[in-house]
Amino acid sequence: MLLEITVIAVRGIAIGSIFAMIAMSFNIVHGATGILNFAQGNMLVLGGFAAFFLANQVELGWWLLMLPVAGLLVAALVALQGWVTLLPLRSSVEQDSWIISTVSVSVILGAAVLITQGPFAYTVESVVPSFRILGVRTPGAYALAIGCMIFWYIAMRLFLKKTFIGLAISALSQDFDAARAAGLPVRRLQIIAFAISGLMVGTAGFLVAPVISISSDAGLRYILNGFVAAVVGGIGSNLGTLIGGPLVGVVGMLTAYKIGGAYQDLASLLLLIAILMLRPQGLFGRSSARRV
């Protein structure tokens, strides 16, 4: 009994940390642009992809070296995606073409993975050894996931509060027109926000590669769960993702153990509908999801 609770809690929180990082990467882009990147889950998978090609079965030193490389590669790709996504928004009256373009990028990435590897998931060997919590063998990558989440939470907090670029991005999320009027290079800041979100999910994907499924259809499932984590915590609140992510992870694990693994995504969907109906602004949300 205790064993089962430990397994559910540890795995749930660890997997939930991945969702939390996707949610945080949503937040920075959403704050700066109003865009929610539907391709963010595929970007995480690409981080895992990078781990498979750059750092599978390697020594610790090389692995540590490749971590920032993977992060920067994904960051560059997301920055490019951001630039493309923002192109039609420059002049168009219609401001929601981003939903279409980010969804299509998500589909393109999923298809590209399918073509290069076929429908089967890659497996990456863990560099960090597994360890025991209360007698339960736990893959090292789970600890990395939780550590990575905490690292990015603190890093984002410092970045947004202490650096000039971070403050400027915060200003964008407060009042877009005022920031533009104040002479901030809005477009460049938005691309930087995209790049940072890429760095976040790229490194996360690299670190947790041994425990995630690196396959063509995984991206959509991460996007779903990451979004639920963001909504539960309140879109825009990084603190909220620290609660929302693990909560979604634990609910998923609980479902997997009690009902069956096939119902995890259903549980997330029901959680999403419930929170949208009962508390659309989430636990810590400042901007309401509910528009008149």
Next chain:
Amino acid sequence: MMAISETADVGSRNMDEKAKPRFSSDLPQVWIGMAFIAVTGFVPSLLGNSYWVHTFQLVNIYIAAAIFQNFLFVDAGQKSFGQGVILGLGAYVTAIFFGLHDYPFVMAAGLGLGAAALGGLLFALPALRVQYFHLGFVTLSAAIVFPQLLMSLDRWTNGINGISVQMEALHHETLFGLTPLTIIVALYPMLALWVHYFIRRSQLGRQMRVAAVSPEGARSLGIKPGYMRFTAFVIAAIGTGICGVLYLPTVSFVSPQGFNVELSFVFFFAVVVGGRGQMLGPIIGIWIVFILPNIALAQFVEYRLLIYGFLTLLTVILFPDGVVGSIERWRSKRGVTGRGEQAFRVDSFLDRLKGGKPVEPTDEIVVEVRGGTKKFGEVVAVDNADLKVRKGEIHGLIGANGSGKTSLLNVLSGLSRLNSGSFVINGREATRMAADRIANMGIGRTFQTPRIYPQFSLWDNLKVGIDARTGEPNDDIVRLAEALEKEFREDSAALLSHGQRRLVEVMRTVLKEASIILFDEPAAGLSQSERANFSKLVRFLSRQLGKTIILVEHDLDLVWGIADTITVMEQGRIVASGTPDTVAKDPAVQHMFVGGRRA
């Protein structure tokens, strides 16, 4: 001689009508669409090519599903990535009852349709509360979860093996080699086109489109945006559910792989590539998105998703209106000629409304705010304000930027709620009323940026005012509406100047027969002569039509020129209120006129 001149007259009138090209090409597009569907649906049978017969049966079903996606996407503004789920529910539930449990097909189809409608409700319920990208994620999640459920609920669905059905009767060739099925699946998308067309032309359709682009504007016209989204999802679900029922006899087999996320993406991407909002869009879109990769590139099946994705991305970036939309844009650009100042004038129309003798304001109080306080976080926007507005008067509300005028206006129109205090409209307690209910009590308002809907003709922009009316129209308004319709039915509203847009909004409230009109900085951005005309118009509304006017305005000359009562706000508080003369002399407001008007 007489006869000749008469003919000439008729001739010139015809010329006039010809000079105005059609504003909306919806109707011709529906007819062209029907022709396209008929050709692709029937010709393969006549030629006896069974491969194309089957392919176009499926294509026609997908076209119908994409038509409902188009309706949901553009008319209701809802981005659903889950229409494949709705189709799948219709197909699967029908298959379960018909194929596994031997129910009669009609009964099984009814159950399938019911299941699809229930699926639509699942999307529609959150739509009552939230919108925007949230619903995109809800529907996308459903599309991810649906095939998983089909697999794991194998006790009922037969799991990965799927369900096969035989429906020989529908596949019997009759006249010209056409089977009943071929005829049904060709007629259904045609019917779907007409359904879309008639909804769009109806009051419901107009209100849906207003709610989709401007929720606040919609609520100020008495429309409930959540209800509109809900209705749209349910309509789309029923239409798409029928596609699911038709899918079963066409493919004779259902399996979880047939209803994965890809199917939902096909419908969504088809609408984007074909042309969002265009009647022909879904047809051309399905041809490009579905047929091209499946047939022309049959050897590269695994590249299908990649092609969908790239086609859509390129469309959004290079020609966001899609194939049909780009053609339509070229057509309407060619036809549009700006009419400058002549584009929208209302004086001659309003002259018809002139009653007998002018109406004077009475002492009856129609709007009363008692101790109203509105806070945004720490900021007190409206601070314990008391306000009384008499019936039929022009009540000017002035004050510096940030003094709380617009906040008060938003409270009165129900767009935001008081933290404490209360207000009464027409003798009814309205403090906690929703904006649409307040609008239905006879309040009309204009916005700082006029709410003009460029996808509507100029007349339809006015007509949403008539749609918002609660009671029977009075005869004068009916005649006015007829005259306006005749003049502006085929005009575009996109090229109107700012001043003309303001006039459209005012005329909308006139057609709505609002008894109380709230103006939010109406003169901002108007030229000197437009301001003079606007003053006359407001005066006319009050004195000839007996409307009560609340006017938030910075142009003090304008306010002093027409207002019966003036209320001055400063930092959320009301510091003075009275006739223009007494307020002008009030020491509390003297500083407002420094360097300004009469000291």
